[in-house]
Amino acid sequence: MDSRIAKARIFAMLDVDGDGVISRQEYLTRPERAAAASGRGADDPLLSLAREAHERVYASMDADGDGAVTFEEYASWAGADSFEAVCRPALGSLFDLADTDGDGALNRAEFSRLRAALGNPADNAEAAFDALDADGDGRIDRDAYLASIRAYVTEGASPMAEALHGVPAR
Numbered sequence: 001m002d003s004r005i006a007k008a009r010i011f012a013m014l015d016v017d018g019d020g021v022i023s024r025q026e027y028l029t030r031p032e033r034a035a036a037a038s039g040r041g042a043d044d045p046l047l048s049l050a051r052e053a054h055e056r057v058y059a060s061m062d063a064d065g066d067g068a069v070t071f072e073e074y075a076s077w078a079g080a081d082s083f084e085a086v087c088r089p090a091l092g093s094l095f096d097l098a099d100t101d102g103d104g105a106l107n108r109a110e111f112s113r114l115r116a117a118l119g120n121p122a123d124n125a126e127a128a129f130d131a132l133d134a135d136g137d138g139r140i141d142r143d144a145y146l147a148s149i150r151a152y153v154t155e156g157a158s159p160m161a162e163a164l165h166g167v168p169a170r
Contacts, residue, residue, distance in 0.1 A: 034050065035047045087153070097114075106139065
């Protein structure tokens, strides 16, 4: 799979209402959905950090500042530089919200709740978890989680993509 197909899949997940654009509202509800799924309240400091990180991502993604990110806008933006500059902190903040016991890793239940809150298909959560839990200890650490997403966005392949789509990891 090439990175354009991976970007199309991610774009479709972020375009919650399926209207062909990622609205500011759609994107900025991600932290609230992750917090709610993890039982965190609106006053949780981790939620505030996640909101700020997502604001930075959306501002960076919305190149023309019109509040509607098209696929072409997203595809030209999504890559290694934007991942490192703004996506890694935002995705890390969602991971931190999901890590309810604060141990720096997600167990199967935490991972599944986060995926569901972010609009990932529920039917492949087990395969995704198993692909990321390379050592079989029942936990996915933050670095492995972020590295897998980065590989998927930038290269179109990752251990998780291989498990979910039959795409070989590079």
